[in-house]
Every structure is written in structure tokens, then in C-alpha cells.
Amino acid sequence: GKEQKQLASELARKGVTKEQAMRVKQLYEQQNNVNASNATGTDVNESRLREEMKENTSDMLEDHPSTQDLARSNQVFGRNIFNTRNLTFEPSVNIATPLYYRLGPGDEVIIDIWAASQNTIRQQISPDGTINIQKIGPVNLNGLTISEANDYLKKTLNKIYNGLNNTNDPTSAIRLTLGSIRPIQINVMGEVVQPGTYSLSSFSTVFHALYRAGGVSDIGSLRNVQLVRNGKNIATIDVYQFIMKGNIQDDIRLQEGDVVIVPAYDILVKVDGKVKRPMRFEMKKDESLSTLISYAGGFDADAYTRSLRVVRQNGQEYEVNTVKDLDYSVYKMRNGDVVTAEAILNRFINKLEIRGAVYRPGIYQLNGKLNTVRELVNEAQGLTGDAFLNRAVLYRQREDLTTEVIPVDIKAIMDGTSQNIILVKNDILYIPSIHDLEDRGDVVIHGEVAKPDSYPYADNMTLEDLIIQAGGLREAAS
Incomplete structure (x- = not known):
């Protein structure tokens, strides 16, 4: 009915598959059939059924990977680096003019002349790549770097500003900087x-x-981005070098007409x-x-590192390869490979445990100095006063x-x-307490007392002691 639909809907939201849900449904129907054949105990059976269903559902959810884990495992490392608002790679204009910047039409240049001669020339480079300087005429700056343009202007302007080209004792100085930069189309x-x-x-x-x-895109490469300039491939960009090492050498400055191909x-x-x-x-062929493993950040602390399982497609079917740690550096990856790092075994090589009537029960290390019952008890600070000395129990795994x-005669x-x-x-050594072995029973008091109930019996207990534990007599008591 409605309750089953709600349960199925909730299981689906939590990632339980249809097959797992059907198992729960079959369990529910089987229990209903048993309940129908029993006229008594219906409420008890239904309650037990709900508990069993909760346990089964809980087990399924624990074994089923979370949606978040599944989503992350299917992500491609680095693919989201270019679609986040916090990382735009937008260039800063509030920086000194780079000496290697190449001038072009649309750039505004500022030429400062000082010392014996003083002047400031501010012009935008025309579409034909020139600026017009009074008394000299058009000066072509197109394609020159800032450094090259400074040297060229020293020679050119020396005609009207004396001393610019005198390297030994210049009487005037010149400097070209950018005012505003041009846009480019790529x-x-x-x-x-x-x-x-x-x-x-x-x-x-x-x-x-x-x-x-x-x-x-979903099939785009981050390891093989091509930069084409004037019809020639001038660079291959590997984005992983930036992500992994902070290497920005591949982040090349663009020029007018460049083509970026992914x-x-x-x-x-x-x-x-x-x-x-x-x-x-994404991996390269070599x-x-x-x-x-280094791209994956290395192994977890509880990883089994001596071998890895690789599931590979051979063109017809899947095959499983177990790669030993000595071969990690020579085993080349192929498209579609699935590599799994297993966990270490959930067991101990040197664990001892002591429980019961000792001062420090718990887990201890088995070694050359601690490898007998007496040494283990002493390591746990000895027996408590209520320890049952006639017999202890040692549980051992075959x-x-x-x-x-x-059986252990702990006293002997x-x-x-x-x-x-x-x-x-x-090994697990259990030393019982005398209180664990005795059943002293309870005494019951009811009637005109504040808290009628059963109370544990103790040696030398009197009726007055029991009444006090029960909160005393009421006014109606006779």
C-alpha cells in the first residue's frame, strides 16, 4: 500500500537498486504470509518484521556507495578547472609593461623624453602600424617588442632630440610604455x-x-591542447603540468589570429x-x-601497496592483470583501464586482549617480553579485588x-x-568478577510506599533499608 510505496521511494533516493528493493519486498511478503497463518502474535510479528526490514535496508545502504562518492569517482581530474568562477586566468592590466610585449594596431603608446629635452608623446598605433611624430613623420612600431621599440625610437628621435644616442654621456633620455592595450581576436x-x-x-x-x-567538453583533452599561429603548430599545452606543479610555462601569451585547438x-x-x-x-601514451598513482595523490594509509589490480579491455573481452609494485614504473596505461587499490587485511599480527577483573583491561602488544598469561595480567596492572581466582578463560583462534x-587457573x-x-x-584472556558469577536476586516491595519496585538484594539488608530505598512510607500506610 502507501507505506510500501513511501519506503520504496525513500530507498531509491538513498541509492538502493531495484534488485535490492525487491529483496526487501519479498521479505515483507513472506513475513505477511506467515502472519496470516497465525491468529495470535500479529502485533509482535509485525514489529519484528519492521526491525528486520530496517536491518536489511541499513545493510544495503552501508554496502552501497554514496551518491557523492560515485559522482567523484566518475569525474575527470582537472576538467572543471576552466569552468569555475574563482579561477578565470584573466590577465591583470595593473602591471609594468612587459618588455617582450609586441606592439600592434590599437595599442596606445606613451613616449616620455626628459633631461636636456622634455616632451611626452601619446598616440595610438594606426591600423597600418605607425604613429605620427611631429618633425619626423610616420614611425612604424608594428610587431616590435617594447624593448625593440625603445631602441628604435632612440635612433629615430635622436634627429630632433640631441644626446639620445650618446651611450657614454647622454644628455636626454627616452622611455616608451603602454597607455592602453588593444584587444585581439582569437x-x-x-x-x-x-x-x-x-x-x-x-x-x-x-x-x-x-x-x-x-x-x-566531456571528451576534450587537457594534456594535448594545440596553439596554432600563422598556420603552424607552435606549442602543445599540458594543463596537468600547471595543476600538479604550478608550471605556467605552457600558458603562452596569445597574439592576433591565434587558434587554440582542443x-x-x-x-x-x-x-x-x-x-x-x-x-x-587523462594519461599520455608513455x-x-x-x-x-602520483596523480591520484598517492595511497591511503590503509592501502595494500604491494600490488594493484588492473582491469583492461583487450578488444574482445575484459582481462584482469595483477601488477606488482616493482613493475609500477614500467606498466604503461591504456585507454579504459580501471585500476583498484585494495585495503590491507583487517587483522593483527601481534594483538593480545585482556578483559574482566583487571585494572587496565584492553589490547596489548604481543612481543618477546609480553607473551604469557602472567605477564599479560601484570601489564594490565594486576587483578582487582573482586577477581574470581579459581578459573579464567583463554579464547584462542585456531x-x-x-x-x-x-581453562586457566589464574591463581596458581x-x-x-x-x-x-x-x-x-x-588470544583473549577473560578473568571474571565474583559479581558476574553470583545471582543474589531481587526483593520486591509494593503497597503504600513512594516507589514500589524490585530492588537488588545485599548482605545484611533489613526491611528498614528496603523501605528507605523505596522512598519511605506514604501517609496512608498503617
Whole structure:
């Protein structure tokens, strides 16, 4: 009915599959059939059924990966770097003019002349690449860097400003800087979210162009971005070098007419399990399994690092490869590989445990100095006063993982009158308290007392003591 639909809806929201939900439904229907055949105990059975369903559902949800974990494991590392608002790669205009900046039409230049001669010339470079200087005429600055333009203007303006070219004792000085910078038009093509033509600042770089294009698409490459200038491929950009090492050498400054091309990826590999970044990574053809693990941030603390499982497609079917740690650096990755790092075994190689009537019950290390019953009791600060000395119990795990019980005469061992027992890993020594073994029972008081109830019996207990525990007599008591 309605309750089943609500339960199914909630299970679906929490990630439970249809198959798992059907198992819960079958359990529910089986229990209903049993209840229908029993005329009594219906409420009890329904209550038990609800508890069983909760337990089964809880187990399923615990085994089922969370939606967040699944989403992250399917993400491609670095792909969101160009579509976040907090990282635009937008160039700053509040910086000193770079000496390697190449001038072009639309740039505003400021030429300052001082010392024996003083003047300031402020002009925008014309579409033909020139500025017009009085008494000299057109001066072509197109394509020159700031440094080259300064040297060129010294020679050119020396005709009207004496001393500019005198390197030994100049009587005048000149400096060219940028006033405002021109926009440039570039094209972003290939596997990006919004391919097209973009007008950018002439200080812009490849990374800013990728940001303006919305980042790479689901099949776009971050490792093989091409920069084409004047029909020639002048650079191949690997974005991982920036993400992993902060290396910005590949973030090349753009020029008018540049084309940024993002091809499809070649190799995409998934790594999951006990690594710090379980997700997908784009790999190059010559990169190995050890490189993949470094991209994933390395192993978790509880990872089994001596081997990794690689599931690979061979063109017809899947195959499983177990790669040993010595081969990580030579095992090359292929497109579609799924690498899994398993956890270490959930067991101890040197654990001892002591429970019960000792001052410090707990877990201890099995070693050369602590490997007998007497040493373990002494390490736990000895027996408490209520320890039952006639018999203790030692639980030991056999080779087949079954448990055997070994009786221990704890008093004789501690006194040295009985042979000490050698301990092995995972032994659990239980020393009972005398209070655990005695059943003193309860006494019941009811009637005209404040708190009628049952109370634990104690030695030398009197009726008056019991009445006091029950809160005393009421006024109606006789």
C-alpha cells in the first residue's frame, strides 16, 4: 500500500537498486504470509518484521556507495578547472609593461623624453602600424617588442632630440610604455563547451581563452591542447603540468589570429579504492602506473601497496592483470583501464586482549617480553579485588579460524605453582568478577510506599533499608 510505496521511494533516493528493493519486498511478503497463518502474535510479528526490514535496508545502504562518492569517482581530474568562477586566468592590466610585449594596431603608446629635452608623446598605433611624430613623420612600431621599440625610437628621435644616442654621456633620455592595450581576436576550436571567436585582451593567455570557451567538453583533452599561429603548430599545452606543479610555462601569451585547438583525449583511466583521489585521469601514451598513482595523490594509509589490480579491455573481452609494485614504473596505461587499490587485511599480527577483573583491561602488544598469561595480567596492572581466582578463560583462534576455549587457573599461575601459559596472537584472556558469577536476586516491595519496585538484594539488608530505598512510607500506610 502507501507505506510500501513511501519506503520504496525513500530507498531509491538513498541509492538502493531495484534488485535490492525487491529483496526487501519479498521479505515483507513472506513475513505477511506467515502472519496470516497465525491468529495470535500479529502485533509482535509485525514489529519484528519492521526491525528486520530496517536491518536489511541499513545493510544495503552501508554496502552501497554514496551518491557523492560515485559522482567523484566518475569525474575527470582537472576538467572543471576552466569552468569555475574563482579561477578565470584573466590577465591583470595593473602591471609594468612587459618588455617582450609586441606592439600592434590599437595599442596606445606613451613616449616620455626628459633631461636636456622634455616632451611626452601619446598616440595610438594606426591600423597600418605607425604613429605620427611631429618633425619626423610616420614611425612604424608594428610587431616590435617594447624593448625593440625603445631602441628604435632612440635612433629615430635622436634627429630632433640631441644626446639620445650618446651611450657614454647622454644628455636626454627616452622611455616608451603602454597607455592602453588593444584587444585581439582569437579562435577556440575542437572539444570545448563553446567553440568560437573571442575578443580578448592582448595580455591574455591560452588558459584564459579556454576559460572564455567554457572549458573542455566531456571528451576534450587537457594534456594535448594545440596553439596554432600563422598556420603552424607552435606549442602543445599540458594543463596537468600547471595543476600538479604550478608550471605556467605552457600558458603562452596569445597574439592576433591565434587558434587554440582542443582535440579529443587519447587515454582515460579510472583509479578507485584506497587512493587519495579516486577518480578518472587523462594519461599520455608513455605514462606508467606509478605516474597514475602520483596523480591520484598517492595511497591511503590503509592501502595494500604491494600490488594493484588492473582491469583492461583487450578488444574482445575484459582481462584482469595483477601488477606488482616493482613493475609500477614500467606498466604503461591504456585507454579504459580501471585500476583498484585494495585495503590491507583487517587483522593483527601481534594483538593480545585482556578483559574482566583487571585494572587496565584492553589490547596489548604481543612481543618477546609480553607473551604469557602472567605477564599479560601484570601489564594490565594486576587483578582487582573482586577477581574470581579459581578459573579464567583463554579464547584462542585456531589456524582454521575457529575458536577454542582453554581453562586457566589464574591463581596458581600468578602464584607460580602452575605452569605459565604461552600466548599467541589474537588470544583473549577473560578473568571474571565474583559479581558476574553470583545471582543474589531481587526483593520486591509494593503497597503504600513512594516507589514500589524490585530492588537488588545485599548482605545484611533489613526491611528498614528496603523501605528507605523505596522512598519511605506514604501517609496512608498503617
